[in-house]
Amino acid sequence: MKPLFHHTNLTLLQQVAAGKEQAFRELYEQYRNQVFYFGCKFLKSPTEAEDVLQEVFSKIWINRKVLPEINDFSKYLNTLTLNHIYTLLRRKACQESFLTKSIYATQPAMEGAFETVDLRALEGLIKQAIVQLPPQQQKVFELSRMQGLKHDEIALQLNISRETVKKHIMEALRNVRAYLADKGEIVVGSSLLFLLLKIIFL
Numbered sequence: 001m002k003p004l005f006h007h008t009n010l011t012l013l014q015q016v017a018a019g020k021e022q023a024f025r026e027l028y029e030q031y032r033n034q035v036f037y038f039g040c041k042f043l044k045s046p047t048e049a050e051d052v053l054q055e056v057f058s059k060i061w062i063n064r065k066v067l068p069e070i071n072d073f074s075k076y077l078n079t080l081t082l083n084h085i086y087t088l089l090r091r092k093a094c095q096e097s098f099l100t101k102s103i104y105a106t107q108p109a110m111e112g113a114f115e116t117v118d119l120r121a122l123e124g125l126i127k128q129a130i131v132q133l134p135p136q137q138q139k140v141f142e143l144s145r146m147q148g149l150k151h152d153e154i155a156l157q158l159n160i161s162r163e164t165v166k167k168h169i170m171e172a173l174r175n176v177r178a179y180l181a182d183k184g185e186i187v188v189g190s191s192l193l194f195l196l197l198k199i200i201f202l
Helices: 010-017 021-043 046-062 064-069 073-106 119-131 135-146 151-158 162-182 190-199
Strands: none
Touching: 010 021, 010 064, 021 046, 021 073, 046 064, 046 073, 119 135, 119 162, 135 151, 135 162, 151 162
């Protein structure tokens, strides 16, 4: 087998930028372990690390035109990978925080009283509640709770004021909680909460 490049040089990056798939495969083979290592280190899951690997290199391919301008590809790759992982972790934290608040707001007095919950049914109910939100409210809610964006970031992306973003989120939370309360036969006890946080929306 013909050996791969011992280092990433300008020619290889230029070939990738020009759309040469063989060059991209060589780049991928050289650096895949580097990305996979960070994925496993921070996400503690080989499956999620593999997803990070695919997503990071997809971004590199999509934005390949900038590659000839990069002086240190390894450093660039580390930054891209860590930023992607940070976004995933922040998104998970936002989703878990929302779910925890929703569950206890819906059934505050029933903690620990139920061991036969249908997790998939609860997941479906929450998603149904989100789908039924007004379009702009739903968009703001998903950007905030599902993607982890800050109020200022959402306001800039949707070209609305920060106060409008805040109002939409508050109304969306109220509507989602009301929907869950109306379907109160689906509840979750503390013994199942950790498992539930790992599967809803992820």
